Amino acid sequence: QSILTQPPSVSGAPGQRVTISCTGTTSNIGANYEVHWYQQFPGTAPKLLMYGNNNRPSGVPDRFSGSKSGTSASLAISGLQDEDEAHYYCQSYDKSLRIWVFGGGTKLTVL
Amino acid sequence: EVQLVQSGAEVKKPGESLKISCKGSGYTFSSYWIGWVRQMPGKGLEWMGIIYPGDSETTYSPSFQGQVTISADKSISTAYLQWSSLKASDTAMYYCMRLSRGPNNWFDPWGQGTPVTVSS
Numbered sequence: 001q002s003i004l005t006q007p008p009s010v011s012g013a014p015g016q017r018v019t020i021s022c023t024g025t026t027s028n029i030g031a032n033y034e035v036h037w038y039q040q041f042p043g044t045a046p047k048l049l050m051y052g053n054n055n056r057p058s059g060v061p062d063r064f065s066g067s068k069s070g071t072s073a074s075l076a077i078s079g080l081q082d083e084d085e086a087h088y089y090c091q092s093y094d095k096s097l098r099i100w101v102f103g104g105g106t107k108l109t110v111l
Numbered sequence: 112e113v114q115l116v117q118s119g120a121e122v123k124k125p126g127e128s129l130k131i132s133c134k135g136s137g138y139t140f141s142s143y144w145i146g147w148v149r150q151m152p153g154k155g156l157e158w159m160g161i162i163y164p165g166d167s168e169t170t171y172s173p174s175f176q177g178q179v180t181i182s183a184d185k186s187i188s189t190a191y192l193q194w195s196s197l198k199a200s201d202t203a204m205y206y207c208m209r210l211s212r213g214p215n216n217w218f219d220p221w222g223q224g225t226p227v228t229v230s231s
Binding site: 002033034036038044045046047048051052057089091093097098099100101102103104105 | 146148155156157158161170172173206211215216217218219220221222223224
């Protein structure tokens with residue numbers, strides 16, 4: 001059971017907008033620790049998609065955006081494309097456990 | 112280009128020992144923390160621990176404390192993850208990653224992963 005909670009799956013049609021939630025506690029996201037997001041395609045290593053709640057590394061399309069409020073964060077993908085089909089993981093730090101923590105991951109299916 | 116390159120796939124028997132590696136390039140290896148993550152088949156990411164190659168300071172997740180050993184040789188820009196006695200439940204993909212600097216660390220880049228299979 002992961003420290004950060006994500007929906008196991010989300011789906012959307014090409015062109016639509018989807019959001020993936022990441023829910024934590026007052027020991028991690030709610031303790032003002034930033035949330036970061038990773039994208040993982042089958043058979044490949046995860047790759048940084050969003051850092052510091054809402055900052056995109058070079059090369060990441062602006063269709064991807066992030067937000068954080070209270071003990072939760074969200075990743076939004078607008079103008080959904082077939083190539084966005086992947087697993088997405090959120091990550092933060094937990095001050096009580098003193099460890100870096102991940103969400104359980106969300107599989108995005110483009111219908 | 113900052114890069115982490117991991118050692119190749121391993122197939123071992125229960126009870127055997129194993130040491131896998133992660134070699135950094137394109138940056139000052141000793142100045143950034145390196146972390147390890149486990150991904151069991153069809154499952155999510157589990158943070159195992161980190162090491163600062165500059166002085167080999169190490170922190171483990173309680174879930175992995177005593178189960179694995181993380182080390183580094185800064186002279187050859189390489190971090191290691193080792194087991195003294197493998198179990199079938201250690202079968203997984205293992206990734207190393209570089210931690211960003213600052214109070215809110217993210218992981219970038221990631222190594223390509225080392226698949227470990229433990230089977231009799």
